[in-house]
Amino acid sequence: MKITFIHQNFPGQYKHLARALASDPSNRVVFISRRSDRDIPGVRRLTYGLRRTGNPQTHPYLRSAENAVLHGQDVARVLLSMSKEGFVPDVIVGHPGWGETLFVKDVLPDVPYLNYCEFYYRTQGQDFGFDPIYPCSLDTKLSLRTRNTPLLLALESCDRGIAPTEWQRSTHPEALQSKIETIHDGVDTAALCPDPMARFTLPDGRVLVPGDPVITYAARNLEPYRGFPSFLRAVPHILDARPDATILIIGGDETSYGARPRDGGNWRESMLKEVPVDLTRVIFLGHLPYDRFLAAIGVSQVHVYLTYPFVLSWSMLEVMALGRVVVGSDTAPVREIIRHGENGLLADFFAPEAIANRVLDVLTDPAAFAPLGHAARQTVLDRYALPDCLTRQTRLIRDMANR
Helix, strand or coil: CEEEEECCCCCCHHHHHHHHHHHCCCEEEEEECCCCCCCCCCCEECCCCCCCCCCCCHHHHHHHHHHHHHHHHHHHHHHHHHCCCCCCCCCEEEEECCCCCCCCCHHHHCCCCECCCCCCCCCCCCCCCCCCCCCCHHHHHHHHHHHHHHHHHHHHHHHHHEEECCHHHHHHHHCHHHHHEEEECCCCCCCCCCCCCEEEECCCCCCCCCCEEEEEEEEEECCCCHCHHHHHHHHHHHHCCCCCCEEEEEEECCCCCCCCCCCCCCCHHHHHCCCCCCCCCCEEEEEEHHHHHHHHHHHHCCECCCCCCCCCCCHHHHHHHHEEEEECCCCCHHCCCCCCCCCCEEEEECCHHHHHHHHHHHCCCCCHHHHHHHHHHHHHHHEEEHHHHHHHHHHHHHHHHHH
């Protein structure tokens, strides 16, 4: 079978799937991306670079659409070049978020296309308008409508779609949801398992071990979309009640989603002006290598995961696979996974004291809450284990190739 993946940030959601397909000698796997600094054994990587950027004079509502067209054109050129070399895939698997897959069905109309349906923007009931810090003007509502352009065109033209969670599937237009199957990317539960011998060394040389009163929080970047302001406002309540507690905050200072603070700078600096904390007890670790991230979670007694009604982070499921007790936001993507009091705890996203109280409950009696951590891992084993997810993804791709 010949498979072509398309994702500008190689390998993106296809890390495990591309590797698994490439491990079969009967398959030929090509990956089209803008990144050139990573490789997967057995995967031929083809890179492209945008020939130009969008025109600054373009109407603001159409700038994302223009950028998508530019990405789509460059990928179309790569697909044409591949075809001339004699490589025509049996299936194309791609992420539409940057417009790269806009024209795959025009270039290769007879090749089945599997679309990654990560999220579809709405002006109500999802991330938009959820947080009062981002006002909902008519102008932003109208621009959000056109932001869906590449997502809608890709979904309309694709043969099948795949969404990682039921809630993310439900954000897409109802008339097209029948195309979309819910299959998660998968969690490597063989590699991610509780480790009673875990150790995490702090920058000052202190060593934390399982059983220490450690609270963790992690996000790609520290920002409102992932509840950083709510979490930091909860921190003083935790520290006052537990003078022995250590809080590890993992994440960078860039902006993945939303906007920077109005006063400039980043959200970490902005929130520390509002909520000064003891930086010997609240440790900002920035971005961590993956093994260090796992080590930090390995010594955590309770992990806090907060999110707008938006794309669910891989990290929450990874933390659950490690058997940690998660205090999650009572928002739709988290509620799909965590059942309060059974495999984790939920708290109001906008209620720092309630978040703190959930954390303190766990710290006060870790043994009483340990079953929640066991149940969290079992949830991942039952529903998101990598072998099962890969089997379902691969079966879908083979069915499409054989159509």
